[in-house]
């Protein structure tokens with residue numbers, strides 16, 4: 001088991017990429033705090049991990065809220081006595097929208113949920129990681145932050161910010177043996193995917209996404225979960241600051 005004895009906190013773990021990662025982390029021996037804004041979906045994931053013989057707790061949090069994030073980190077550290085892995089993964093999508101029509105409130109919301117959340121998660125987890133002598137922070141960004149598509153300006157900006165924050169923190173935290181890595185998935189088959197389609201016909205939008213991926217398919221949530229296990233494990237001891245693409249070649 002590659003994560004035996006480790007305590008992990010995963011945001012947006014009630015669905016999609018976060019859920020697949022929470023379940024795989026637990027199978028790899030980690031104790032997992034499943035954090036989500038939705039108690040319904042989060043509790044289902046906790047149940048599924050426990051039924052599989054794993055150890056999980058649910059922590060409700062809106063990751064854009066400073067007080068909630070502080071409590072989320074505290075609840076995990078209290079339950080497990082430490083925090084080895086923080087996976088800042090919760091986020092929201094953006095449907096294809098020309099810049100003239102992008103709502104200012106939506107822009108602020110995307111930045112709050114996709115970027116402020118990462119800032120808050122790191123800010124509150126780092127003291128615990130420093131105190132225990134190290135840790136790993138994974139941040140879900142996107143291919144949109146590396147090779148943006150038209151009509152996704154606010155989303156691409158949010159994910160570009162996550163990639164830059166990751167690199168800055170990797171340098172800042174290396175002396176404390178805390179690694180920070182961004183994970184950059186191409187379009188992934190989760191409940192979020194239709195959120196990117198905008199006014200496009202869903203079947204046509206799917207086909208267009210697939211056609212842009214050299215490997216010829218969308219990501220499955222498990223593709224990201226497998227990468228996250230490696231990146232969070234001691235085998236990746238020299239990997240930090242990396243923008244880790246899981247994209248079937250899309251970013252080339």
Ligand SMILES: NC(=O)c1ccc[n+]([C@@H]2O[C@H](COP(=O)([O-])OP(=O)(O)OC[C@H]3O[C@@H](n4cnc5c(N)ncnc54)[C@H](O)[C@@H]3O)[C@@H](O)[C@H]2O)c1
Nearest residue numbers: 012014015016017037062063090091142187188190191192
């Ligand atoms: N699906 C894709 O095509 C794709 C591609 C690249 C990157 N991503 C990124 O991957 C991450 C996970 O996306 P997914 O596809 O698994 O989506 P998803 O919609 O399946 O899951 C997102 C989860 O985040 C939770 N969430 C939303 N807002 C929250 C908040 N304010 N506080 C706490 N939890 C909140 C939701 O309740 C949900 O359970 C996101 O950051 C997303 O931007 C997704």
